[in-house]
Amino acid sequence: MTRIRKRVVITGMGQLSSLATNITDFKTALFALRCGIKPSERFRHHFAEANASEVLAEIEYPGVDAGLIAQLDKVALWALKVGDEALSLAAINDAGLREKMGLTIGVSSAGTEAWLPLFEQQFARFSLKKAQTCGSFFSVSAIISSLLGLKGGFEIVATACTASTNAMGIAYDQIQNGKNPAMLVIGTEPLYLPTFAGFYALKAMKRSPSSPFSGEPGMSIGEGAGSLVLEEYQHAVARGATIYGEMLAYATSGDAHHETAPDPRAEGAVQVMVNALANARLQPEKIGYINAHGTGTEANDRCETLAMKKVFSHIHSIAISSTKAYIGHNIGAAGILEFIACLLTLPEKQIPPTLNFDTPRPNCDLNYVPNHFIHADVQFFMKNNYAFGGNNCCIIASPQLAQIPASRYQPKRVAIVGMGAVSSLGHELSVILQNIRAGKCGGSRVPLMQNAQICEGFTALVNNIVNAHPELAQLTTGPFSLDDIGSMSDKSVWLHQVSDLNPRDYLRRFDDRKASNVSTYALLALTQAMKSAGRKIKRDGEKLGMVLGMSKGPQTTVERYLNSLFPDPGKARTSEFPGSLMNAVSTFCSIAEGIKGYNTTLATGTNAAFGALGYGYELVRQALQPQVIVGGADENLNKFVVYMQAMNQQWRLTDDPADCQIYAQQGSGYLMGEGAAMLFLEDYDTARARGIPLLAELLGYGKANDCCYFDRSRLDERTQGLVSAIRQALDEAAITTAQVELICGTSDGTDDDTQIELEAIRRVFTARSRDIPLVNYTAYFGVVESCYGILNMLVVLDMMQRGEILPIPWTRQFCADDIDFVTEVRQQPVSIALVIGASEGGNYYAFVLGKPV
Structure with a gap:
């Protein structure tokens, strides 16, 4: 029409x-x-x-x-x-x-x-x-x-x-x-x-x-x-x-x-x-x-x-x-x-x-x-x-x-025809999915301070802060406190790090002089998505767009650049300056692969890649761009940020992956991750004409936000933001609640995230919330901040192809008895799936996926 x-x-x-x-x-x-x-x-x-x-x-x-x-x-x-x-x-x-x-x-x-x-x-x-x-x-x-x-x-x-x-x-x-x-x-x-x-x-x-x-x-x-x-x-x-x-x-x-x-x-x-x-x-x-x-x-x-x-x-x-x-x-x-x-x-x-x-x-x-x-x-x-x-x-x-x-304009149907990822579970999506099906856990226990020199410098930094602000010495939240600074080399956390990666094993064009970890992960996931979509750029890069969502961006490069400014700002390292910008990851990927179409970078924090997916969907739907790659990437945080997270009572950073129990009654811990996830979107009819297998059709999406940044205790208003996003997505997809066969949440395991997701499901689906299977796979790869929602979506897309639903890992006792948490493998076809998520700033997203017919 x-x-x-x-x-x-x-x-x-x-x-x-x-x-x-x-x-x-x-x-x-x-x-x-x-x-x-x-x-x-x-x-x-x-x-x-x-x-x-x-x-x-x-x-x-x-x-x-x-x-x-x-x-x-x-x-x-x-x-x-x-x-x-x-x-x-x-x-x-x-x-x-x-x-x-x-x-x-x-x-x-x-x-x-x-x-x-x-x-x-x-x-x-x-x-x-x-x-x-x-x-x-x-x-x-x-x-x-x-x-x-x-x-x-x-x-x-x-x-x-x-x-x-x-x-x-x-x-x-x-x-x-x-x-x-x-x-x-x-x-x-x-x-x-x-x-x-x-x-x-x-x-x-x-x-x-x-x-x-x-x-x-x-x-x-x-x-x-x-x-x-x-x-x-x-x-x-x-x-x-x-x-x-x-x-x-x-x-x-x-x-x-x-x-x-x-x-x-x-x-x-x-x-x-x-x-x-x-x-x-x-x-x-x-x-x-x-x-x-x-x-x-x-x-x-x-x-x-x-x-x-x-x-x-x-x-x-x-x-x-x-x-x-x-x-x-x-x-x-x-x-x-x-x-x-x-x-x-x-x-x-x-x-x-x-x-x-x-x-x-x-x-x-x-x-x-x-x-x-x-x-x-x-x-x-x-x-x-x-x-x-x-x-x-x-x-x-x-x-x-x-x-x-x-x-x-004639609205286009939007198909997902390619996907790629790198995480602690593997450097290729096929390996990651295989490890998830096998119930394996990625990551490892990592010392907060990896050597004495780093520990000494970090200790001096925190002590300088406390000397200037004595009131901060009273902070004792989280698993560690300021009293632990002197022995930080003995402390550890569980991080979902990407390990043993040699980019040249996977990438035909790779300039390690200009590559940061985060841009390497992004390029690796992007090339996988292009390969699975059967797309090679041959002087037609303008037909392929790219929208990336970022959380903390190229933080290692940022840290190196900022350190080069002091004590003499006139001697700043010019090689680090452009690489410290948020869009440096998009720049690196577009140069490597010759992508010349619509190009933007969103930096909306956790689940920013969901924002990228929504915008990429609109570019294809409105016939502004025939093909778009969307996704996000993250590298592990520097030691100062890891420590600040470790001290934060809300996050409860853990050193035991078994504590990361999403939707659990108690004992839920928070795991940080790194990696990347990408999706390849294309006009449905064009993809069919190319003979490319369709992974799913993106039927609609919704987005809303709360206004509770200064008072996160207002859970009812925050929940209503997610409710609004879900209803928008269902309306745009012309799907009723009775047609949804699977819900994938992306709670990171913290209490507020869990409560908001479950209550939003109850409000939208009412009595059906007891019957619709609910899954969440964040515990497998950790909170890869910008794109853990997309990583969950990749698992859902794979399950839709296989006709099975995989269980939520690690959780032993769930926090509610009126939700159908998936606890074991179900041989069950899924034609319509709903994927939901949020940013830490109060943005809420919902996407409806349909299995191609």
């Missing part, structure tokens, strides 16, 4: 930058041609001639308790400020409407601020409360959704310099596919020392304010935040909202070329613009203005100019400018701030200029609107952004309601 795509309009905006602290003043500053790039207040004592576009104004947060402000970092505080401004401008004050809204946030350096005092050895500045509240990458999304009352599900996008543009695109797709009537999109990026030092070490910085496409090359780094309320057109009209513009299309692509440098042929940049135009059903000649990425670096400006020449035959008559000459390069917040600048100037029939413009550089010979506004009535404009790793984003929009008919 043909469907009309929903129109998406902009009904609210919020802004914070070096130029202004609100939308009104930002518009004034733009028209006044003010440049916010100045000698850095915070970094010039570290770096000679350091310039930056810094937010120096005192920011007020009306209605926010001072104690809470002290707990939050700038990433969250700035996101809260601009998000509140956008919702106020959109007049979205009704709690019922907010509960239906989703949230996407783009950021590059989340979870950084709380931990920097430790690396800077300024222990008095360290706050355990801040570290617990916002010391994880995902935390900003949970914080903002809770404070603003948004329950429509959230995602955090971590693609460096395209993060907020990517977040806008995902929000746009969420509205188009009918998941949410409105979305709040935020880009937030305070400037921290690791980011500044990284770009400085790469010699990308200019000694004076940047002048894109002209004069001396070099970028000026910036900070700030921006937000948009995107809303379905009819929904906005019905409530009488003011409309500030319309978003018409979005696309991403990957260069698959280099970790930092753009493809000199600009193929990925060309592809993303061509795809966005096709999605908008617009011819190139309809574009009247391009807001360029325009960093000011020689390579970016040259390649971007080349790409525009290849796409637009009339390029010399199109006005092009870079807003970065006003506010610098705002990294994760760049795209959304630049988009807002367009929405504030183009309706006035004025095209914003490229400030500081000097003599054009060689090969930069277009109309870059030098230094002054030009008058023009722009009907359609394009916003482009590019990032490290060759991630490219393009948005097409109109500064008013667009006078074009809504596009139509």
Whole structure:
């Protein structure tokens, strides 16, 4: 059945930058041609001639308790400020409407601020409360959704310099596919020392304010935040909202070329613009203005100019400018701030200029609107952004309601045709599944401190923290306490580590100089999924997309990079900087295999790969991408994080795998894991035509979140989030509760996770909860944070093929008698399965799988 795509309009905006602290003043500053790039207040004592576009104004947060402000970092505080401004401008004050809204946030350096005092050895500045509240990458999304009352599900996008543009695109797709009537999109990026030092070490910085496409090359780094309320057109009209513009299309692509440098042929940049135009059903000649990425670096400006020449035959008559000459390069917040600048100037029939413009550089010979506004009535404009790793984003929009008919599409059926994994149970999925069927346990007991030197350094670190904060000496939760620090070499925990892996035994293309453990695991699982799907890339990499979900990312590389900053930040290791970014894993995989289609990285914490699966499903279902690989990967935590987990009463980290009893009456322990899991999604009919065996059809999914980040004791509200996700999934799949033949939960074994899953099943399935088999296999491979939900799904897919249901391992006495826990192998066919899961931030996911017929 043909469907009309929903129109998406902009009904609210919020802004914070070096130029202004609100939308009104930002518009004034733009028209006044003010440049916010100045000698850095915070970094010039570290770096000679350091310039930056810094937010120096005192920011007020009306209605926010001072104690809470002290707990939050700038990433969250700035996101809260601009998000509140956008919702106020959109007049979205009704709690019922907010509960239906989703949230996407783009950021590059989340979870950084709380931990920097430790690396800077300024222990008095360290706050355990801040570290617990916002010391994880995902935390900003949970914080903002809770404070603003948004329950429509959230995602955090971590693609460096395209993060907020990517977040806008995902929000746009969420509205188009009918998941949410409105979305709040935020880009937030305070400037921290690791980011500044990284770009400085790469010699990308200019000694004076940047002048894109002209004069001396070099970028000026910036900070700030921006937000948009995107809303379905009819929904906005019905409530009488003011409309500030319309978003018409979005696309991403990957260069698959280099970790930092753009493809000199600009193929990925060309592809993303061509795809966005096709999605908008617009011819190139309809574009009247391009807001360029325009960093000011020689390579970016040259390649971007080349790409525009290849796409637009009339390029010399199109006005092009870079807003970065006003506010610098705002990294994760760049795209959304630049988009807002367009929405504030183009309706006035004025095209914003490229400030500081000097003599054009060689090969930069277009109309870059030098230094002054030009008058023009722009009907359609394009916003482009590019990032490290060759991630490219393009948005097409109109500064008013667009006078074009809504596009139509034929929804595609989405098949799962390939899968791959690596875990403590094996380096190949076939081995992992074989070991699970045999009831084997992976992992091993690992000392918390593997040698005296590490133990001594760690002991000194923790003692320094306690000396600065004596109150922390009273911590005695978990199996270990601070009193145990002196003998940490005698302590151990059970970790599901990947052991004895030689990547060259499995990978035909592998560059160990650029590989981290986490990227190696991801590539290994990805190549398995491609092989089982019968897919080889032969100059057609643009047909295959990739969406990865990450939790803690390349943490070993991050630790090495941060350690290289001190005591002299000017000597930061340039080789580690790009590899420390969250999207470094996606970059490594796309370069290795030549994947050039839709490309994004979500960093929503535990079960982030479920978010990747939902988005990959939409790309295929809406015919935006014929094939997509989705999944996630993790490497084991560094020793400091392992120790902090070991001391956490909630997690109850164990040194005995027999204690990991999911859904147990008592004695449940928590096991950490590492590895990767990937799924290959494809249009159902195309896969059939290729003759590829179908593992399952993804019939539908649901996503919702609670607003309980600051009070996790509200189990009833948290349960309702999972209930909402399950009901969405069943409705989208057109499946009744009577048709579900298996439920797979992904509780990690902690009490809250277990209670929420079981109570949600009772609420949705009522009396049938006694009859539907419930399974969970997390105990086999541990909590591989980003993707243990997908690892469970792989087991379910295998069981659907085999016509059997495997038992829950290790649990001896279950916590409920009204649930059908599977305790022994059942020879039972499964045609419809439901897989459910949650993130630690309060996001809930549900997926309905159908056996192909």
